[in-house]
Amino acid sequence: MESEKIHELLKEKIIWLDLMPESLLNLSEMAKSFGVSRTPIKEVLIILQGEGWLLRQGSHFMVTPLSLERIRETTEIRSIMEVQGNIWAMYRITPEELAALGELEKEILQLDDMASNRQMIELDVKFHRRLFQGTKNSQLAQLLEQLLSHYLRFWLSIPREINPKSFFAETLEIIRAIKAKDEARLRAAGAAHIKKSVDEIMSTF
Amino acid sequence: MESEKIHELLKEKIIWLDLMPESLLNLSEMAKSFGVSRTPIKEVLIILQGEGWLLRQGSHFMVTPLSLERIRETTEIRSIMEVQGNIWAMYRITPEELAALGELEKEILQLDDMASNRQMIELDVKFHRRLFQGTKNSQLAQLLEQLLSHYLRFWLSIPREINPKSFFAETLEIIRAIKAKDEARLRAAGAAHIKKSVDEIMSTF
DNA sequence: TTAATTCATTGTGCATACAATATAAATAGA
C-alpha cells in the first residue's frame, strides 16, 4: 500500500475515532500491518503531525487529545473564515460548480430517515468541500477543510442522534442564499451555521 | 546539528532567498553539509513541505516557486484574519504583553536611518509575533505567522529601499489603536496595513 | 547533420542493520 493511501486511511481512522485520542502509535506494528518498512510509515506520521492529527509524546507519536480549548480556537477561526469564504464563493463560483452544488442539494433533500449518520455526514463534508473550492482560493479551501475535519472529530466524540431536517437546515440555507446572490442572507446563514456548531459542542459541557 | 535547528535554518534560508525559489535540493549533499545522514534531513524536508516551503518535483524536493496567484491567496486570507486577530488581541492581551509591545514600539521609534533593512524587518516580525500571541488563539497565531513569513519571502524578492518612517507607519498606528481600545480605529489601521501590502506587491507587476 | 537509441551516471525510495534510549522486569537489600 502506498504512502498516500496510508495517509488518507490513517486520517480517516483518527477522524472517525477508530484510532482513539491519546493513543500511542507503534511504528513497527503499523509497518507490519501495512506490509512496508518503518521508513515510509514514519514519513506519513510526520505529515499527520503537521496537520495536527498527531503530536510527539516523548519519542512516540500520539493521537492528538480532544481538547475544549483547541476546538474553541478552531471554531473561532472557522467563524471568521467560513463566513468570508462563503461570500467569496458566492461571487466566484462557476455555473458548473453551482450546478454541482445543486445536485448535492437534491441528494440531501432526497435523504430518507433510514439514512445512516455516516452517510449524512459524508454528504455534508462533500458539500462543504465543493463550496470551499468555489472560493477560488486553494489555500483557504485546504485550511477550511482541515478545520472542518478537526471539528468533525470532536463532534463525533459526542454520541447523538441526527435528524436530517435539522442537520442540513443551515447548509441548505447557505446554498439558497448563494443561488439568490444575497450577501446579507448568506452572511446570516453562515453565522447561524457556526453558531449551531458552537452551541452543539458547548451544550455538552 | 539537531533536526529542529536544521528546520529553522532551512526555513530562514528559504525566506531570505538564500535558497532560491525553484531550486532543487540534493539530499546526500545536505546530509553531508549538516554532518548527519539522509534520514533526518528528509524528515525535515517533509515538514517544510507541509509548511508550504517546499514541494515535490518528481522525486525531488523543490523550493516553492514565487507565484503571484499564491501570494494573492495568502494576502486574501491575511486581510480577513489579521484584522480580526488584531481585534481579538485588543480585547484579550494581558497588561504584561501590552507593556512588551510598548517596548517594541520604543525600539521602533529609536531606529536611526542607519538601521539595516534586515534589522527593521526582524523587528517588524517580532512585533507581529507578539501581537499574534495576544489573540489567545495559538492556532491562529501560528497560522498568521506562517502567512506573514510567506508574504515576507515574496516581499524580499523585490529589491527596494526601506524608509523606517513609512515602513512602520501602519504598525505603529495598530498598537496605538490597541492601547486606545478603539475598535473602529484598529479595524481601519489593520485594513490599511494589508492594503499597503497588496499595493506594494501589485505595483511591481 | 540530425534523430534515435543505448549506456552510464546520479539520486531517490525503501528496507534493514545498528546505536541510543526509554520502559518494564527482576533481584537484592532494608
Place this chain on the structure above:
DNA sequence: TCTATTTATATTGTATGCACAATGAATTAA
C-alpha cells in the same frame, strides 16, 4: 513488604546498502 538498583526488553533514532527510476551523454543509424 517495600524500595532501590540493576538487568533485560522493547521501541525509536540514525546510518547505510541496494534496487530502481530519471537524467543526460555518447554512440550509432538514418
